[in-house]
Structures are given as structure tokens and as C-alpha cells.
Amino acid sequence: MRFYLAPLEGITGYIYRNALHDFYGEGIDKYFMPFLAPHTKRSFNAKEKNDILPEHNKGMYTVPQVLTNSAKDFLRIEKDLRAFGYEEININLGCPSGTVVSKGRGAGFLAEPEKLDQFLEEVFTKTEAKISLKTRIGFDEPEEFYRLLEIYNKYPLKELIIHPRVRQELYKGKPHLETFCYAMEHSTNPLCYNGDIVSKESYVNLLAELGNKEVPAVMIGRGVLKNPALISELAEMPGIKAGVGLEKEKLRAFHDRLLADYQSVLSGDKNVLFKMKELWSYLIELFPGAEKEAKAIRKTERLSEYQAVVNRVFMD
Numbered sequence: 001m002r003f004y005l006a007p008l009e010g011i012t013g014y015i016y017r018n019a020l021h022d023f024y025g026e027g028i029d030k031y032f033m034p035f036l037a038p039h040t041k042r043s044f045n046a047k048e049k050n051d052i053l054p055e056h057n058k059g060m061y062t063v064p065q066v067l068t069n070s071a072k073d074f075l076r077i078e079k080d081l082r083a084f085g086y087e088e089i090n091i092n093l094g095c096p097s098g099t100v101v102s103k104g105r106g107a108g109f110l111a112e113p114e115k116l117d118q119f120l121e122e123v124f125t126k127t128e129a130k131i132s133l134k135t136r137i138g139f140d141e142p143e144e145f146y147r148l149l150e151i152y153n154k155y156p157l158k159e160l161i162i163h164p165r166v167r168q169e170l171y172k173g174k175p176h177l178e179t180f181c182y183a184m185e186h187s188t189n190p191l192c193y194n195g196d197i198v199s200k201e202s203y204v205n206l207l208a209e210l211g212n213k214e215v216p217a218v219m220i221g222r223g224v225l226k227n228p229a230l231i232s233e234l235a236e237m238p239g240i241k242a243g244v245g246l247e248k249e250k251l252r253a254f255h256d257r258l259l260a261d262y263q264s265v266l267s268g269d270k271n272v273l274f275k276m277k278e279l280w281s282y283l284i285e286l287f288p289g290a291e292k293e294a295k296a297i298r299k300t301e302r303l304s305e306y307q308a309v310v311n312r313v314f315m316d
């Protein structure tokens with residue numbers, strides 16, 4: 001089994017990816033970058049460039065992701081990414097956000113399968129990169145996936161990463177595992193499963209529900225935010241690979257590294273706290289009974305106050 005870090009816009013930027021790699025990178029085979037949307041005038045803005053720069057991705061296999069429905073724009077950004085040394089690029093066909101979908105991008109592209117087919121046709125005629133897709137199974141209904149898979153099967157994908165929900169479900173309800181099983185039987189491309197792996201138990205249950213058939217790879221997002229050691233814990237399971245578990249001191253050091261790195265690139269307490277608060281909205285689940293501290297973290301406006309609450313969380 002191969003394990004991938006999912007792209008999480010606003011969270012898994014290069015600061016997070018580097019800290020994760022240094023502390024809990026054992027077992028993580030690929031790091032997917034949050035999406036890049038092509039600009040009309042310039043190639044990348046300063047934030048995007050920082051995420052892409054090879055010196056910010058040392059020692060990690062990083063895959064940039066592009067969000068577009070224009071083959072021309074994709075091929076332009078592909079060229080720019082290749083100039084930085086990237087040979088594998090992922091296309092986002094899953095983003096459910098209203099502003100993205102209304103422009104026919106992300107999961108919005110799935111509502112126009114014939115247009116999507118034309119887009120892929122043009123991309124695959126001209127691309128020099130290895131292309132993977134990260135897709136939902138439809139816009140309104142899981143049954144849309146039959147047609148989508150017919151289209152995907154026409155192209156030599158590096159990987160087909162499936163989050164088995166439709167756009168309208170956002171991240172709610174149980175993933176449609178039967179649709180992923182259909183893909184396992186009918187996809188001509190290598191598959192990767194993504195969605196709701198948050199613990200060893202959910203991982204084992206998932207594999208059982210998929211009939212313990214060989215899945216080449218899984219991608220994990222929120223589960224890693226909740227427990228950064230999750231992939232190394234899963235990779236440690238018998239027959240897979242050696243890894244490490246979660247220890248309090250190490251988690252504290254991981255937290256402190258993230259805080260220091262955000263402080264070094266962001267100006268003002270407010271911006272740093274915004275990042276750390278978002279992270280705590282996931283991490284806090286590791287600290288049952290810390291509801292009071294969770295609230296205090298959400299409310300804090302100064303880094304000194306924040307540090308004091310975090311000290312309490314780790315001490316208790």
C-alpha cells in the first residue's frame with residue numbers, strides 16, 4: 001500500500017508539508033499540493049511560488065495540482081511547473097466550492113462529461129507530463145460515474161484518485177464504496193482511494209468493505225490533520241512498512257516547529273494565529289476533555305496568550 005497526503009488548501013502548504021515530512025514523514029509516499037488556478041497575466045504569485053520552489057520541497061515527492069477547465073491554460077501552467085522540475089501533475093476534478101463549481105471547474109467539470117472528455121483529449125495529445133486526476137464520482141448522482149469512468153479509461157493516467165462522493169454531498173455522509181469497487185473492477189488506470197480514513201480502525205474497516213482486494217494507494221487528508229502520525233501508524237501495520245506512533249513530546253515539537261515557521265513567514269500575531277487555530281480545530285480531537293482549552297484557543301488574539309493555553313493542553 002502506498003500512502004499520500006491529500007491537498008488541503010490553506011493548510012498543507014510547504015510549511016506544513018516540511019514539518020510533517022521531518023517529524024512524521026515515514027510511510028508518506030507522495031505529498032499533493034493544494035490547487036493552483038492558472039492566472040491570466042503572470043504564471044505564479046508569490047505564495048504559489050513559495051509552495052512550488054524545489055528548495056521548499058526537498059526530499060519529498062511532491063505533486064502540484066491544477067484547477068482549470070481550459071486545456072490551453074493547463075498546458076501553459078504545466079510548462080511553468082516543468083521548468084521547476086515537476087514531471088507529475090494532478091488535475092482537480094473534485095473541489096465542491098460554489099465559486100469554483102459555478103465556473104465549471106473542480107467538481108463542476110463533472111457535470112459536463114463531454115466537455116471534460118474534449119479537455120482530456122487535448123491535454124493528452126499535447127502533454128509532456130505524467131497526469132493524474134483527483135475526482136469525485138459525479139455532480140448529483142453516483143450513477144454519473146459510469147460515464148466518467150468510460151472517459152477516464154480512454155487516457156493513460158498516472159493515477160486515478162477517487163473521492164467516492166458526489167459534489168452535492170460535499171464531505172458529508174458515508175463515501176459510496178460500491179462505486180469505488182466498480183472502479184476497481186473497471187478502471188484501466190491505477191487507482192487511489194480517498195475519503196474518511198481517520199484512524200487504524202477506519203482504515204481496516206475500509207479495506208474489509210472493499211473485500212480486502214488490492215488497492216494500490218490511499219490518500220489521507222483530515223485524518224492526518226487530526227493525528228499527524230496517522231500514516232506512519234498505518235504504514236507500521238503488519239506486512240506493510242515500519243513506522244512510528246504518536247508521542248506527546250514529539251507532537252509538541254511538531255507544533256512548535258509549525259508555529260516558529262509560520263512566525264518566520266507571516267507578519268503579525270493575527271495571521272499566525274489564524275493558521276494555528278485552523279490546525280487546532282483538527283488536532284484538538286487528540287485531547288479528549290480539553291473543550292475549555294479548545295474554546296480558549298479559538299478566542300485568543302495574542303501569541304503569548306495562545307502559548308499559555310497550548311502549554312496547558314500539553315500539560316494536562
Ligand SMILES: Cc1cc2nc3c(=O)[nH]c(=O)nc-3n(C[C@H](O)[C@H](O)[C@H](O)COP(=O)(O)O)c2cc1C
Binds near residue numbers: 010092094163196197
Ligand atoms: C480545508 C480543505 C481544503 C481542501 N483543499 C483541497 C485542494 O486544494 N485540492 C483538492 O483536490 N482537494 C482539496 N480538499 C479535499 C481533500 O483533498 C480530500 O479529498 C477530502 O478532505 C477527503 O479526504 P479526507 O477524508 O482524507 O480528508 C480540501 C478539503 C478540505 C477539508
